[in-house]
Amino acid sequence: MNDTLAQRFRFCTTLPSIPAIAMKVIALANDPYADMVQICNQITYDPALSIKIIKAANSPLYKSRRTPENVRQAVSMLGTQAAIMIALSFAITNSLIQHNASGSISNNLFWRRTILAALAGRALAEKLHYKTPDDVFLAALLQDVGILAFDAIMPEEYAAVYASAPSHDELLATERATFGAGHDEIGFALLKRWNMPDYIAHACLTSHGQPGPKDSQSVMTACVAVSGYIADYFLTPNKEDTISTAINAAKRWLDLDHAALIEIIEIIKIGLHPVEELFDITLVHPSALNGLMDEAKELIEMHSLMKMRDLEERSQRDTLTGAYNRGYFDNALQAEFDLSNRQGLPFTIAMVDIDHFKQINDKYGHPTGDAILVAVVREIFGQIRQDDVFARYGGEEFAVLLPGTSLLSSAKLLVRLKDCVANIAYVHEDGSVIKVTVSIGVVSNMDGGERFEHHADLMRAADQALYAAKHAGRNQIVVWNKTLPSVY
Numbered sequence: 001m002n003d004t005l006a007q008r009f010r011f012c013t014t015l016p017s018i019p020a021i022a023m024k025v026i027a028l029a030n031d032p033y034a035d036m037v038q039i040c041n042q043i044t045y046d047p048a049l050s051i052k053i054i055k056a057a058n059s060p061l062y063k064s065r066r067t068p069e070n071v072r073q074a075v076s077m078l079g080t081q082a083a084i085m086i087a088l089s090f091a092i093t094n095s096l097i098q099h100n101a102s103g104s105i106s107n108n109l110f111w112r113r114t115i116l117a118a119l120a121g122r123a124l125a126e127k128l129h130y131k132t133p134d135d136v137f138l139a140a141l142l143q144d145v146g147i148l149a150f151d152a153i154m155p156e157e158y159a160a161v162y163a164s165a166p167s168h169d170e171l172l173a174t175e176r177a178t179f180g181a182g183h184d185e186i187g188f189a190l191l192k193r194w195n196m197p198d199y200i201a202h203a204c205l206t207s208h209g210q211p212g213p214k215d216s217q218s219v220m221t222a223c224v225a226v227s228g229y230i231a232d233y234f235l236t237p238n239k240e241d242t243i244s245t246a247i248n249a250a251k252r253w254l255d256l257d258h259a260a261l262i263e264i265i266e267i268i269k270i271g272l273h274p275v276e277e278l279f280d281i282t283l284v285h286p287s288a289l290n291g292l293m294d295e296a297k298e299l300i301e302m303h304s305l306m307k308m309r310d311l312e313e314r315s316q317r318d319t320l321t322g323a324y325n326r327g328y329f330d331n332a333l334q335a336e337f338d339l340s341n342r343q344g345l346p347f348t349i350a351m352v353d354i355d356h357f358k359q360i361n362d363k364y365g366h367p368t369g370d371a372i373l374v375a376v377v378r379e380i381f382g383q384i385r386q387d388d389v390f391a392r393y394g395g396e397e398f399a400v401l402l403p404g405t406s407l408l409s410s411a412k413l414l415v416r417l418k419d420c421v422a423n424i425a426y427v428h429e430d431g432s433v434i435k436v437t438v439s440i441g442v443v444s445n446m447d448g449g450e451r452f453e454h455h456a457d458l459m460r461a462a463d464q465a466l467y468a469a470k471h472a473g474r475n476q477i478v479v480w481n482k483t484l485p486s487v488y
Helices: 003-011 020-029 036-044 047-058 071-078 080-102 107-127 133-142 145-153 155-164 168-179 183-193 198-206 219-235 240-254 258-279 286-315 326-343 357-364 366-381 407-422 455-471
Strands: 347-354 389-394 397-403 425-427 433-435 438-445 477-479
Touching: 003 145, 003 183, 020 036, 020 080, 036 047, 036 071, 036 080, 047 071, 047 080, 047 258, 071 080, 080 107, 080 133, 080 258, 107 133, 107 219, 107 258, 133 198, 133 219, 145 155, 145 183, 155 168, 168 183, 183 198, 198 219, 219 240, 240 258, 240 286, 258 286, 326 347, 326 389, 326 397, 326 438, 326 455, 347 366, 347 407, 347 455, 357 366, 366 389, 366 397, 366 407, 366 425, 397 407, 407 438, 407 477, 438 455, 455 477
Parallel strands: 438 477
Antiparallel strands: 347 397, 347 438, 389 397, 425 433
16 A cells, blocks of 8 residues: 555545444454353344344354354354354444445445355355354455445545446456555455454455465465455356356366356355345345356356367367367377268378478577467468368478368369468568478378278378478479389
8 A cells, every 4th residue: 555545544534434342342353262151242232233143043054953042042053253253244244334325336236246245255165164154254245345445535536446447356456556556455454443353354355366375375365255256246147257257266266166166156045045134135136046046057067168178179289389289180080081981082181391491490499490380380270171170290290181072172272271381471580581381292082093991001192292292392282193102
């Protein structure tokens, strides 16, 4: 936080404050010797808070087998730590909602996101078997309290920034660029002013950063970080990227897969109505709830399938050029060859070799050689059809599989391919222009009376034709015939 903002924060008289009962409960939270009697005594001083604690203990969130009828029974059932966190959640939220009622921030939307994030944080903690999920609930509930602080310090300036931000992450980035600090830092300062326990305030601050090494990052911080992205989906389900962002955040921060995230969605669904009743707010309209949950699960499944396909696709690609790799080529060659022989369909292979490529590497270096490879592949991709298979066979040698294509039909394509490569003019950093050409050997199965017994025989024929093209002077296409010399 820069000095100007720190001074405005320090002397602002309209900063959000918390009621006396919350301050007393915070004192108990910071006292390692606080016992159940002290907690009960504080809660019972506030009749509204007492009712909330009893109602919470009876809610499905805590799966109690008995029904507590008074504060002492409720605190006993919840446990002292959970009771403190729940009491703080209710007392602080009620006070802040009243404080923010006349602010420039959209009151309903802000608190819907806040409480949804708290519920999502608790669901994540429960799924991960975190020992104190209500700590996460409170931290997630308070993670964006800095927004209210900003609104109090500079209402007119901040309202424009808040209204224009298309996402929560972009809001944070704009705050930092405009004011020299984000609501994470302002919120941390406010929580410290309230004497909030350090681990709660720290989780609110660090959850707005980037995930660090798993051994140095607390589960609470990670759950709080992911909770906001899940809340964003429920608030804006029609935005296609919100569920993807939540899935990616869950993976980055908590290493959760799609199946775990679906379980968390189910936990949120169970807790949604009880939390709405406890905070007296509608988070999701009842008529939309089932559809929203089903859509979330469907989108998560779809995202998982797309990711699996993407990983599979990447495993089949050459990492430098993006052409298919040798493993994919070998499988495709055998499959297309077998289909050609069974169906009597023509099947053409073209082997493509960049002429004098070693000289380019030797003269200009391997980075330039790699750039030339990428440029050649880009040009070839622009010529072939969607059903053709283009692969890096090895080094500077490539292969094109043309299923269902005769030699005659492939002729124009291969001429275009050769010519487009010859048109490449790569400008080196020293200003020199590098020109490249390719030699192409081509052979066809089940075309013109030629039928090969094995796909390896077809490959040998393609190699013979390529060798002949290079031997004849390069930058040309040679069609295989039985009179060509063997290269093996």
